[in-house]
Amino acid sequence: MTYNVTIEEENKEIANRYKDLLKGTYQTLSESDKVLIRKAFDLALEAHSDQRRKTGEPYIFHPIAVAKIVAYEIGLGAESIAAALLHDVVEDTPYTVNDMERLFGETIAKIVSGLTKISKLNKEQDASIQAENFRKMLLTLHDDVRVILIKIADRLHNMQTMESMPGYKQVKISSETLYIYAPLAHRLGLYNIKTELEDLGLKYTEPEVFNDIKENLNANKDEQNAYIERFSDNIRENLDKEGFSYKIKGRTKSIYSIRRKMRAQNVSFDEVYDKFAIRIIYDSDLNNEKFDAWKIYSIITEQYNPNPLRLRDWITNPKTTGYESLHITVMGPGGNWVEVQIRSNRMDEIAEKGYAAHFKYKQGNQNEKGLETWLDRLKDSLETGNINAVDFVEDFKLNLYSEEIFVFTPKGELKTLPKGASALDFAFSIHTDIGLKCRGAKVNGKLTPLDTVLGSGDQVEVLTSNVKKPNNRWLEFVVTARARARIRASLKEEEKGIAEEGKVLLTRKLRQLKIPFNDKTVNDLVRFNKLKTSFDLFYRVGTGTIENSELKAFANQRSNSIYNFFKNKIQRNGGNKKGKEEPDELTNNYDLLVFGKDEEKLEYKLSKCCNPIPGDKVFGFLTINDGIKVHKHDCPNAISMQSNYAYRVMFAKWIDSSKQSFKVTLKISGEDKLGILNHLTRLISGNSNMNIYNINSVTRGSIFQGKITIDVKNKTQLKKLTENILKIEGINKVSRVD
Numbered sequence: 001m002t003y004n005v006t007i008e009e010e011n012k013e014i015a016n017r018y019k020d021l022l023k024g025t026y027q028t029l030s031e032s033d034k035v036l037i038r039k040a041f042d043l044a045l046e047a048h049s050d051q052r053r054k055t056g057e058p059y060i061f062h063p064i065a066v067a068k069i070v071a072y073e074i075g076l077g078a079e080s081i082a083a084a085l086l087h088d089v090v091e092d093t094p095y096t097v098n099d100m101e102r103l104f105g106e107t108i109a110k111i112v113s114g115l116t117k118i119s120k121l122n123k124e125q126d127a128s129i130q131a132e133n134f135r136k137m138l139l140t141l142h143d144d145v146r147v148i149l150i151k152i153a154d155r156l157h158n159m160q161t162m163e164s165m166p167g168y169k170q171v172k173i174s175s176e177t178l179y180i181y182a183p184l185a186h187r188l189g190l191y192n193i194k195t196e197l198e199d200l201g202l203k204y205t206e207p208e209v210f211n212d213i214k215e216n217l218n219a220n221k222d223e224q225n226a227y228i229e230r231f232s233d234n235i236r237e238n239l240d241k242e243g244f245s246y247k248i249k250g251r252t253k254s255i256y257s258i259r260r261k262m263r264a265q266n267v268s269f270d271e272v273y274d275k276f277a278i279r280i281i282y283d284s285d286l287n288n289e290k291f292d293a294w295k296i297y298s299i300i301t302e303q304y305n306p307n308p309l310r311l312r313d314w315i316t317n318p319k320t321t322g323y324e325s326l327h328i329t330v331m332g333p334g335g336n337w338v339e340v341q342i343r344s345n346r347m348d349e350i351a352e353k354g355y356a357a358h359f360k361y362k363q364g365n366q367n368e369k370g371l372e373t374w375l376d377r378l379k380d381s382l383e384t385g386n387i388n389a390v391d392f393v394e395d396f397k398l399n400l401y402s403e404e405i406f407v408f409t410p411k412g413e414l415k416t417l418p419k420g421a422s423a424l425d426f427a428f429s430i431h432t433d434i435g436l437k438c439r440g441a442k443v444n445g446k447l448t449p450l451d452t453v454l455g456s457g458d459q460v461e462v463l464t465s466n467v468k469k470p471n472n473r474w475l476e477f478v479v480t481a482r483a484r485a486r487i488r489a490s491l492k493e494e495e496k497g498i499a500e501e502g503k504v505l506l507t508r509k510l511r512q513l514k515i516p517f518n519d520k521t522v523n524d525l526v527r528f529n530k531l532k533t534s535f536d537l538f539y540r541v542g543t544g545t546i547e548n549s550e551l552k553a554f555a556n557q558r559s560n561s562i563y564n565f566f567k568n569k570i571q572r573n574g575g576n577k578k579g580k581e582e583p584d585e586l587t588n589n590y591d592l593l594v595f596g597k598d599e600e601k602l603e604y605k606l607s608k609c610c611n612p613i614p615g616d617k618v619f620g621f622l623t624i625n626d627g628i629k630v631h632k633h634d635c636p637n638a639i640s641m642q643s644n645y646a647y648r649v650m651f652a653k654w655i656d657s658s659k660q661s662f663k664v665t666l667k668i669s670g671e672d673k674l675g676i677l678n679h680l681t682r683l684i685s686g687n688s689n690m691n692i693y694n695i696n697s698v699t700r701g702s703i704f705q706g707k708i709t710i711d712v713k714n715k716t717q718l719k720k721l722t723e724n725i726l727k728i729e730g731i732n733k734v735s736r737v738d
Contacts, residue, residue, distance in 0.1 A: 003329040010058060014045070014557040017064045022413035026075035026353065033078035039083035040104065049091040054164040060426045062157060063088060069153035073193055073670075075353035083111040086151050090116045112189040115154070148184060156193055159200040174204035189354025206259070213255045216269045222621045225250065225722035226278055231278060231332050238299045244292070245283040251341075263639065270510060274329070281348045289344040290315055291643045294324045296342050304330035307337065315347075317406050321668035322350050326407065390519075408459040417454065420479050424450040427462040428483035435483060436490055437464040463559070467682065469494065471691050471711070499535050501544025509541075509548065513555045527556050544716030593630065595620050595652045597654030606650075610635035620650035648658040664718060666725075672704040673730035680731075684710055694734065704730070 005013070008265055010366055018041055022034065029037070044063050051059035067084035070076050082104060089095045090112055097116070101109035159177060162170050178201040203210045228250035239246055253261075253275045260270050280300075284292045293315055300306075311330035318324045325343040332338035343351065397496050407415045407426055415429055423443060427450075428435030441448055442461040454460065454610035470490045506525075507517045513522055517577060529546060531537055539548040591614055595602050604620060610632040612618045617633040630652060631638055668680070677697055684692055697706035713716045722734045 004576060009622060014058065014060055014064075017061065017068075021064055021071060021081070023066045025071040025081070027071075029078060036078050036082050036104070037085070040085040040108075043095075043103065044085045044089055047089045047095055048297060053161070055161070058595075059088075059092075062161075065160075065291060066150065066153045069156055069193075070150055073156075073353070074149050074190060075151065076154060079107055080111070080146050080150060081113070083108050083146065083664050084153060086112050087115045087150055091668045111146050111150065129160065130575075145188075145718055149188065149190075152181055152185050152188070152190065155178045156197060159197060162200075162204065170204040174201040177201045178205065185319065189319075189323055189350065191274045191323075191351055191354070193257070193617050194255040195421045199254055202259060204258045209259055210635060212460070213258050217255070217258075217275070219251060219708050220275075222410045224252070227336070227600070228276070231338060233299055234333075238303070239280075239296065242295065242299065246296075247281050249281065250276055251279055256562070274337055274339050277341055279343070279348075282344055284340075284344045284345070284346075289346065293342050293344070297328060300330060300340055300342075304332055304338075306330045308340075317404075317416075319352060321402055323347075325351060329494070339537075346547045346593070353484065382515055405456040407454050407456070409463045410459065418479055421454055422450065422477050422479070423448060423452045423460060423462070424455060424474060425483050426454060426460045426479050427479045427485065428480065428486055430462065432482075434464060435464055435486060436470055437466060439463055439465040439466050439468040450474070469691075494719060495539055496540035499538040499579060500542075502538035502540070506538060506541045513551060515555060525554060528557065542722070543713045546715065547716055592655050593652060594655055595650050599655070602628060604630050606633065607631045609637055614654050615652065618652050618654070620652040621645070622648040622650060662712055663709060664712050665707055666722070667707055667733075667735050667737050668725065668731060669703065669705045670731035672702050675729065676704060676730050677706070680706075680708070683728065684708070684721070 022029070022037070041064075045060050047264060048063070053059055053062060063085045066087060067081045070084040071081050074080075077261065086100065086104070089098055090100065097109055100112050118320075128434050145474050152452060155177060156171065162173065165173075177197050182197040185191075185197055200209070207666045228248075232248045236248070253272075258269065258272055261267070262269065265271075280296060282292055282296060307329045310327075312325075312327035314325045314327070324347040325341050327339060327341050329337055354538075358381040404416050405419050405421065405422075407417055409415060409430070415426065417425055417429060423433065423441035424438055427438040427441065438450060440450060441452065441461040443452055443454065443458050444465065445459075447463075457655065470487045472491065474487050475484060510517050510521065522537065525719055526532070526534060526537050529537060529540070529550065531540070537546070592601070593604065593614075594600060595604075604619075605627060606612055607621075607629045612630055612632045612635075618630050619633065620628045620630055621636070623629050628650065631641070670676070677695075681692060681695065691711050692708060695708045697704065697708065699705075712721065718736070725731055725734050
């Protein structure tokens with residue numbers, strides 16, 4: 001569509017849009033608020049006066065639209081509306097952050113600065129750099145959540161006006177929206193915006209699917225409205241009889257959520273049974289709204305039979321976003337399941353506006369205080385140790401979309417955890433030290449392993465031990481970002497300790513081989529063992545992966561003058577070429593692919609559709625004729641395979657072979673001395689950085705016999721352990737059981 005208007009018409013339209021912005025703000029604006037917003041508008045209008053959008057429209061249309069979303073949809077106040085009007089000024093015009101601070105004060109300058117930093121990040125980049133950008137963006141939540149809220153509004157308007165962009169950009173921006181912005185809107189309680197972002201994302205990433213579902217919904221619209229009326233008529237009479245002031249609204253399931261359900265359940269559009277919900281919004285005061293919700297529940301369930309498995313009580317235990325509502329699914333007329341959402345006007349406002357409405361009601365006023373309190377609820381999602389950006393964003397996303405469960409401590413305190421959380425996640429939610437020393441848990445009074453998945457209503461008691469240490473397997477079953485970050489940080493510390501020991505050991509061994517310990521020797525050893533860093537070298541020496549035989553081979557190579565001569569000649573004649581090729585010869589830290597929870601090594605082929613390489617996040621897919629094919633998580637075919645053939649999908653991951661642990665069972669025998677078992681377990685847990693999986697012992701007369709299953713990293717480590725066990729008084733034989 002061609003944009004073709006006169007300057008007079010354009011100026012009139014800008015003025016109308018500005019008036020429209022002020023007309024419907026969620027919060028009441030004072031005269032000083034209006035002056036502030038007008039000042040921001042005038043500056044933005046002047047700064048962007050020479051700029052046009054791709055449609056040909058004046059650029060100022062965009063900041064006005066973003067400010068309107070901030071004011072209407074998110075419900076923020078004057079400072080945020082002004083910041084939204086100014087959000088592109090520093091990035092696109094000669095104005096600076098210092099100018100913003102001088103003209104509008106520190107708060108607005110800080111928000112505009114945060115938005116400018118985010119805008120500079122979104123370039124054409126590879127996954128890890130893009131993830132680093134998202135990490136930086138997410139961490140601005142710590143500074144001021146309004147930065148993210150305005151950025152979401154900015155993204156929503158960009159998604160609404162993408163028709164004029166080239167196809168490849170539409171797909172890129174939509175994928176990014178589905179990847180991070182929609183989950184963020186969901187986590188911030190902006191359900192309307194989340195739904196629109198998801199639908200628009202699907203519109204550009206899968207246009208045919210989007211249009212098919214949209215047409216089907218439109219075709220069924222009259223039928224659906226008639227059904228809602230029929231359903232509502234049956235309960236209106238009783239609600240009126242009880243004196244309720246209420247409204248009943250029909251709500252169609254979003255196109256994106258219908259698509260997700262079709263994919264997850266492998267069903268057609270017609271087979272998705274709960275395509276719409278009915279919402280009952282009632283007037284009530286704070287003291288009676290909970291009682292009224294359950295009263296309405298009883299009126300509905302007298303008319304229609306409820307599905308007890310589909311009751312969701314978000315009134316007794318609100319979501320961490322502040323969302324409150326009572327959801328029930330009942331069998332409606334004609335044998336159709338219908339979801340009914342029961343909520344007060346206050347609850348509905350919080351569900352629609354999220355953050356802003358939550359604080360309006362909580363504090364009894366309409367200002368924007370309380371950011372710190374609210375941010376505390378998101379802190380666990382943002383806590384990060386020294387982990388890479390991709391892991392950080394993946395962990396954060398896990399927490400964004402997760403449903404919640406409610407678990408009790410032994411003293412009856414309530415803890416909120418994401419659905420799928422383990423007993424170990426619960427331990428970390430209490431305190432980092434308790435998580436790191438956790439050796440087991442009692443769930444509802446019964447002793448259970450650390451990977452036990454908790455359910456709502458469970459009462460959990462954590463058991464700790466001073467000798468217990470985290471291990472890599474813990475990362476497979478924890479789901480909270482807090483637990484993952486703390487475990488990774490602890491493992492990193494442990495690796496540093498092993499590397500320090502390895503460095504000392506390497507110094508001693510090189511001295512015996514009459515090789516000086518210096519930077520050149522270390523670098524030569526790193527290259528000789530095809531590693532990446534000196535840390536990798538020291539760690540492998542510390543764990544015994546690099547043994548004396550490898551060091552002797554290195555010493556022999558050093559003393560070979562012919563080898564050195566040719567090596568120097570190659571470096572002189574073709575240094576540049578060698579320099580380019582050498583990194584390709586180095587092995588990636590992630591060099592071994594394992595499958596399943598038991599980390600089995602199986603035969604496999606790398607899929608050609610996504611070409612995974614060591615270190616990628618992958619899964620195995622069991623084909624009919626071609627064995628196990630390995631695909632990347634973000635493979636174009638991944639969603640289809642995982643939804644349609646979930647039973648053939650295998651957990652898989654790349655690991656560092658030198659850090660892999662192997663289960664070994666040792667048979668131990670000797671004299672039955674007092675405390676022998678205690679001495680043995682202390683030796684393994686305390687001194688050898690190993691985990692004990694199970695232990696059993698039998699005493700016959702004065703003879704002690706036992707079996708103990710542990711994990712070891714390599715044969716050298718096992719040999720050292722065996723030697724140390726034989727030093728325990730009373731033990732005379734140790735053998736490995738195959």
